[in-house]
Amino acid sequence: EPEVTQTPSHQVTQMGQEVILRCVPISNHLYFYWYRQILGQKVEFLVSFYNNEISEKSEIFDDQFSVERPDGSNFTLKIRSTKLEDSAMYFCASKSGTVQETQYFGPGTRLLVL
Amino acid sequence: EDQVTQSPEALRLQEGESSSLNCSYTVSGLRGLFWYRQDPGKGPEFLFTLYSAGEEKEKERLKATLTKKESFLHITAPKPEDSATYLCAALLTGGGNKLTFGTGTQLKVEL
Numbered sequence: 001e002p003e004v005t006q007t008p009s010h011q012v013t014q015m016g017q018e019v020i021l022r023c024v025p026i027s028n029h030l031y032f033y034w035y036r037q038i039l040g041q042k043v044e045f046l047v048s049f050y051n052n053e054i055s056e057k058s059e060i061f062d063d064q065f066s067v068e069r070p071d072g073s074n075f076t077l078k079i080r081s082t083k084l085e086d087s088a089m090y091f092c093a094s095k096s097g098t099v100q101e102t103q104y105f106g107p108g109t110r111l112l113v114l
Numbered sequence: 115e116d117q118v119t120q121s122p123e124a125l126r127l128q129e130g131e132s133s134s135l136n137c138s139y140t141v142s143g144l145r146g147l148f149w150y151r152q153d154p155g156k157g158p159e160f161l162f163t164l165y166s167a168g169e170e171k172e173k174e175r176l177k178a179t180l181t182k183k184e185s186f187l188h189i190t191a192p193k194p195e196d197s198a199t200y201l202c203a204a205l206l207t208g209g210g211n212k213l214t215f216g217t218g219t220q221l222k223v224e225l
Binding site for chain 2: 004031035041043044045048050055058089091102103104105107108110
């Protein structure tokens with residue numbers, strides 16, 4: 001069964017450093033998302049991406065964040081200058097099209113900013 | 115403000131003891147209601163999508179139902195392997211494609 005994959009599974013970084021989180025969405029899916037979950041809190045939407053551009057972003061997704069689909073398979077989230085409060089689980093999700101609404105999530109990357 | 119609320123926050127059941135989890139939503143318009151299962155340290159695993167009031171979906175020991183104000187996840191004769199956090203999420207009309215999640219119900223099924 002096709003699944004969303006994410007790398008790395010864990011990332012530890014120093015405050016102010018740049019991190020790139022990588023995702024391989026399900027093949028043939030057209031819509032891509034990033035969500036995050038701070039420990040003990042609810043899953044929060046960050047950004048959605050379709051047709052090579054951001055279609056929607058939340059207030060959390062400020063200028064420190066960016067997304068990219070560098071090739072036909074990868075989808076990345078970059079945090080330019082990490083802050084302590086960026087520590088969270090980051091989930092990538094993908095959806096096949098407009099008729100099928102279900103988003104399928106990856107296993108997540110646990111980011112710890114020290 | 116659009117809100118998704120789940121109750122109870124935590125639930126402890128004995129194996130075989132059936133129960134229901136609640137997801138209530140106060141949103142401007144609902145396009146779809148989703149249930150996910152989340153194991154510790156893992157990503158949400160898709161269970162069900164419900165689109166209209168009166169709709170029901172079933173899978174093994176789980177059944178999801180939807181009304182105009184809430185959704186229920188019924189667990190029949192649960193087993194210890196059903197222990198997980200169950201998340202519901204709403205897809206809103208006019209809300210693009212983002213999911214609005216509830217805080218989840220942490221279910222523990224004991225022998």
